[in-house]
Amino acid sequence: MTRVIGIISGKGGVGKTTVVANLGSVIAQKFKKDVIVIDCNISTSHLGLYLGLYYTPVTLNQVLTGDAHIDDAIYQYHIHGLRVIPASLSFSDLKGVDIAKLKSTIKKLFGKADIILLDAAPGLGREAMATVKAADEVVFVNTPFVPSTMDIIKCHQVANEMGVKSLGVVLNMVGKDKYELTNKEVEELIELPVISTIPMDKNVLRSLALKMPVVLFSPNSPSSKEFVRLAAKIVGEEYIEPKGMFSGILEFFRPKRTEK
Ligand SMILES: Nc1ncnc2c1ncn2[C@@H]1O[C@H](COP(=O)(O)OP(=O)(O)O)[C@@H](O)[C@H]1O
Ligand SMILES: [Mg+2]
Known part of the structure; x- marks a missing residue:
């Protein structure tokens, strides 16, 4: 069965694309699932940039104009089997895009992946709503501040009205400062559980400069560890964290226990 999970927010810049790139990488790498991440933010697409994918002759745009088949817009993200459907970076490629076709387009991928993550446009406009409609489940990305939280309240209500299951809130860029909202x-306020608290982490910005997810650039950074915990929750699997820096090496040299 293919799960389609929309990563949603009311406000832009809260971390949706970061969550999609990192969650997709971890679910593919550590949990060995077939994952496709799709940039559904057609008007201001970023997912390909976050993954270093610049040359993508066929994108979701051409699929939504009816000029290409979805299979031709899938790109292998080199390391761990993650696949990506980017949206075009070109303004002229917005012409003729029919976002209403998103749901039926994604349906064509059923059976071709375990999990499909949709990187949504922010807000409650047509583009964002097309992602909610195309998803079976949604995760809301929020920051610990009042404006983004107010927007998520509306997004949650919309998801409820559309009959889409809300998995919870990812609280991102948390600094634990006094002026921040607590979990x-x-x-x-949102009437949903906070399923992950991702700290403000400079490694996220460093990894962006290198065009790779932080979970691959700096797996031991605080944000990476939290992305792994979040991925485990989403796939419903237990993940036992390695205990120390050298645990992998020690494991390698430890003599194998022989059965009596
Ligand atoms: N936990 C974090 N710590 C530090 N910077 C972050 C974190 N999450 C996201 N960012 C940065 O915030 C900016 C906006 O993130 P992005 O994922 O593009 O948001 P959205 O997709 O919601 O617009 C990016 O520069 C990203 O690198
Ligand atoms: Mg984005």
């Missing part, structure tokens, strides 16, 4: 306050 409890966010949960009370």
